[in-house]
Amino acid sequence: MSDLKKQITEQMKVAMRAKDKVRLNAIRLMLADINRIEIDERTELDDARVLATLDKMMKQRKDSIAQYQAAERPELADKEQQELEVIKTFLPQPLSDVEIEDIINNAMLTSGASSMQDMGKVMSIIKPLVQGRADISAVSAKVKARL
Structure with missing residues (x-):
């Protein structure tokens, strides 16, 4: 298991104990996507591949936010924004x-x-x-x- 996946799993346990539903749901979505890829490809993902998966999820959230805002659905855009913030916590520092x-x-x-x-x-x-x-x-x- 990659170090990043272990870190995500540990943070899921922390979110469960803290009863932080928003963070817990976002982490579960990340792990579900990672596990889906592992099952589909019958392989264990390394950190680079987990990072690529999280990057893709982040891009999907940004697209969804733009679409929800265009459709005047701020409550759904806020939910996506919260998930985006959780995903960002697992990504490395952005480059300047x-x-x-x-x-x-x-x-x-x-x-x-x-x-x-x-x-x-x-x-x-x-x-x-x-x-x-x-x-x-x-x-x-x-x-x-x-x-």
């Missing part, structure tokens, strides 16, 4: 703009990227480094602007 620029510069030098055709090479280097620590689409837009 300077750190993201350094990662992009290093990836472009490493891959020898010179045109938009090299976008895939650059992003394949960057993605594992920023997973869960930065918005991939924003990083992709910065890379695209540079190429």
Whole structure:
């Protein structure tokens, strides 16, 4: 079992003892998604894969919040926001703009990227480094602007 999954499981127990229903429900959703992937793929996820799963869940929550706000359903948007805050507690510290620029510069030098055709090479280097620590689409837009 990955360290991150163990940490999430321990926090579920803490939330149960504290009777914190919001946190407990969000943690249960995270563990359910992780367990579903493990069962589907018949494998145990490592920390990087758990992090990618949490990152995906975070993106889903952001999309849901935007849709609920557009539909004028603030109560549902608030619920999604609360889940988003719980998910964020398990993700590593976000990268600063300077750190993201350094990662992009290093990836472009490493891959020898010179045109938009090299976008895939650059992003394949960057993605594992920023997973869960930065918005991939924003990083992709910065890379695209540079190429």
